[in-house]
Amino acid sequence: xxxxxxxxxxxxxxxxxxxxxxxxxxxxxxxxxxxxxxxxxxxxxxxxxxxxxxxxxxxxxxxxxxxxxxxxxxxxxxxxxxxxxxxxxxxxxxxxxxxxxxxxxxxxxxxxxxxxxxxxxxxxxxxxxxxx
Numbered sequence: 001x002x003x004x005x006x007x008x009x010x011x012x013x014x015x016x017x018x019x020x021x022x023x024x025x026x027x028x029x030x031x032x033x034x035x036x037x038x039x040x041x042x043x044x045x046x047x048x049x050x051x052x053x054x055x056x057x058x059x060x061x062x063x064x065x066x067x068x069x070x071x072x073x074x075x076x077x078x079x080x081x082x083x084x085x086x087x088x089x090x091x092x093x094x095x096x097x098x099x100x101x102x103x104x105x106x107x108x109x110x111x112x113x114x115x116x117x118x119x120x121x122x123x124x125x126x127x128x129x130x131x132x
Contacts, residue, residue: 003076003116006031007108010076013039013054020044026079028054030062032071038062055091059098069098076106084108084115087122095119096126 006029014027021044028040040057055077062072079085084107087095095105101119108114119126 001031001035003074003104003106003114006037006074006076007078007106007114009037009039010054010078010108011110013041013058014078015041017041017054018043021046021048024079026054026077026085028058028075028077030058030075031073032062032067033073034071036062036065036067038065038067053088053091055087056094059094063098069100072099072103074104074106075099076108078108078110080110082109082111084113086117092119092123093126096123097128 009029010027013029014025017025017027019025019042026042030038038058038061040054040061042052042054044051077085077087086107096119099119105117106114107117
C-alpha cells in the first residue's frame with residue numbers, strides 16, 4: 001500500500017469525526033505489517049478533557065484487536081489545515097511508547113500536502129518507562 005492510499009484512508013476516517021465544538025476534524029489510519037488497517041477519528045465531548053484524538057483512537061483500536069507496537073508499519077494523520085497536520089503533545093507521548101520509533105508517520109492535509117516524520121522527529125526527548 002502506498003503512502004497516498006494510506007492518506008486516503010485517513011481522509012475517509014476523518015468523516016467519522018465527532019467535532020461539534022472545535023469543528024476540527026482529524027482522521028488517522030495505521031497500516032500493520034500483516035496488511036490490516038486501523039482507523040481513528042477525533043471524538044469530542046462538552047467536557048473538553050474527555051476528548052480523544054484520532055491518532056490515539058486508531059492505536060487503541062488496533063491494540064484492542066491484539067496488535068502491538070511490533071505490528072505497526074506506518075501511520076497517516078490528516079486534517080483540513082493550511083500546512084500538514086501534526087499530532088498534539090498527548091498523541092506524541094502515546095506514539096513514543098506504542099508506535100515504532102523508525103516507522104513512517106505521514107502528516108497530511110486535504111490540499112494534497114504531506115511530509116514524512118518519525119516518532120523521534122516528533123518528540124525527540126520523550127518521557128518513557130525508563131524515566132520512572
